[in-house]
Amino acid sequence: MTPLPLRDRADACPGALQTHAAADGALARVRVPGGVLTAVQLRVLATAARELGDGALELTSRGNVQLRGLDQGAAPELGNRLAAAGLLPSATHETARNVLASVLSGRSGGLLDVRSWVPAFDAGQCGDPELARLPGRFLAAFDDGRGDVAGLGADIGLLALDRSTVALLLAGVDSGLRTDPDGAVALALAATRAFLDVREADGGTAWRVGELADGSARIAAALGGAHAEPRPVPPSPAVSPAGAVRQDDGRTALVAVVPLGRLTAEQTELLASTTATEVQLTPWRSVVVPDLPDASAMAGLAAAGLVLDPGSPWLRVTACAGRPGCAKSLADVRGDVVAAVTAGELPADGARQHWVGCERRCGRPQGDVVDVVATPTGYWIA
Numbered sequence: 001m002t003p004l005p006l007r008d009r010a011d012a013c014p015g016a017l018q019t020h021a022a023a024d025g026a027l028a029r030v031r032v033p034g035g036v037l038t039a040v041q042l043r044v045l046a047t048a049a050r051e052l053g054d055g056a057l058e059l060t061s062r063g064n065v066q067l068r069g070l071d072q073g074a075a076p077e078l079g080n081r082l083a084a085a086g087l088l089p090s091a092t093h094e095t096a097r098n099v100l101a102s103v104l105s106g107r108s109g110g111l112l113d114v115r116s117w118v119p120a121f122d123a124g125q126c127g128d129p130e131l132a133r134l135p136g137r138f139l140a141a142f143d144d145g146r147g148d149v150a151g152l153g154a155d156i157g158l159l160a161l162d163r164s165t166v167a168l169l170l171a172g173v174d175s176g177l178r179t180d181p182d183g184a185v186a187l188a189l190a191a192t193r194a195f196l197d198v199r200e201a202d203g204g205t206a207w208r209v210g211e212l213a214d215g216s217a218r219i220a221a222a223l224g225g226a227h228a229e230p231r232p233v234p235p236s237p238a239v240s241p242a243g244a245v246r247q248d249d250g251r252t253a254l255v256a257v258v259p260l261g262r263l264t265a266e267q268t269e270l271l272a273s274t275t276a277t278e279v280q281l282t283p284w285r286s287v288v289v290p291d292l293p294d295a296s297a298m299a300g301l302a303a304a305g306l307v308l309d310p311g312s313p314w315l316r317v318t319a320c321a322g323r324p325g326c327a328k329s330l331a332d333v334r335g336d337v338v339a340a341v342t343a344g345e346l347p348a349d350g351a352r353q354h355w356v357g358c359e360r361r362c363g364r365p366q367g368d369v370v371d372v373v374a375t376p377t378g379y380w381i382a
């Protein structure tokens with residue numbers, strides 16, 4: 001059995017106000033619950049990236065956004081802009097607002113529409129002063145039954161089993177506890193509070209449910225109620241969908257993959273002018289532009305460098321920050337990936353791969369993936 005990590009300090013996850021000093025300047029992480037951004041919010045982020053950062057947004061595997069290359073004193077100005085755009089509803093809870101939700105929920109596929117769960121959970125979190133103590137690593141995931149985010153190992157998960165039954169997942173495993181859709185958010189909030197209680201009882205600073213000894217069982221016991229036979233949790237897809245999707249209402253959603261998750265200010269503004277309502281950032285560093293009358297915007301997005309071809313190698317390649325963002329990096333990893341993709345020369349026969357600038361292998365995605373590791377003498381395929 002893998003030993004549980006012992007945490008002797010609070011997590012140091014960056015936020016929008018509490019930035020991280022990276023080699024290329026301060027890094028700010030903006031939480032985007034459910035990955036949902038309006039056109040106005042996209043424009044605010046694009047302008048902030050251009051005026052305060054390095055001109056781009058980084059998409060994270062939790063559907064959040066990072067700005068890099070900020071001046072050390074830029075955090076207050078960034079915070080003011082984000083707060084005015086509704087992207088910083090609580091300065092005390094900002095790093096805890098990590099929430100994933102099924103992609104295209106309520107628009108195409110799935111058993112339930114979980115879109116309303118995200119703002120309800122977020123409001124419940126931000127409205128409870130105790131939940132400001134949640135670690136920045138804590139993650140919630142709401143899956144509408146299609147099985148796209150339930151398998152991403154969130155601390156607290158909701159998974160629709162049918163149209164009237166929702167399972168509570170703890171550390172990515174079915175707890176056996178059940179509720180109906182109307183009670184789902186309340187159960188997730190209760191489980192979140194129970195995590196803090198169990199953590200407190202251990203006198204520790206665990207960051208995740210899985211780091212607590214018997215954490216899932218103790219949280220489930222604290223919640224009480226009847227237990228059903230636990231079901232297996234579906235594995236999440238390894239790569240993003242891409243291209244046009246016909247919505248249940250006849251409209252079209254476009255899913256565009258963002259190469260290496262770096263969305264330029266210009267691309268962000270194009271998304272803002274393309275969307276009729278909102279966009280959704282996905283855990284696979286892609287963006288869904290829903291509710292369009294047809295797929296005619298596809299060509300413009302592709303011309304701007306976004307990827308809508310499901311066969312593109314960009315769906316299979318990820319990378320850490322590399323140089324110049326990380327002082328430990330032995331290479332300009334991202335520049336090297338771009339060169340390899342452009343030349344059609346990805347190693348390992350183009351298999352799903354993660355490029356990194358050193359042996360720490362940050363940001364490695366789950367599942368079957370080949371590591372391409374920089375060394376002083378070139379890349380090593382692990």
Ligand code: SF4
Binds near residue numbers: 320321358
């Ligand atoms: S893998 Fe190494 S080079 Fe890449 S971000 Fe992590 S520490 Fe930096």
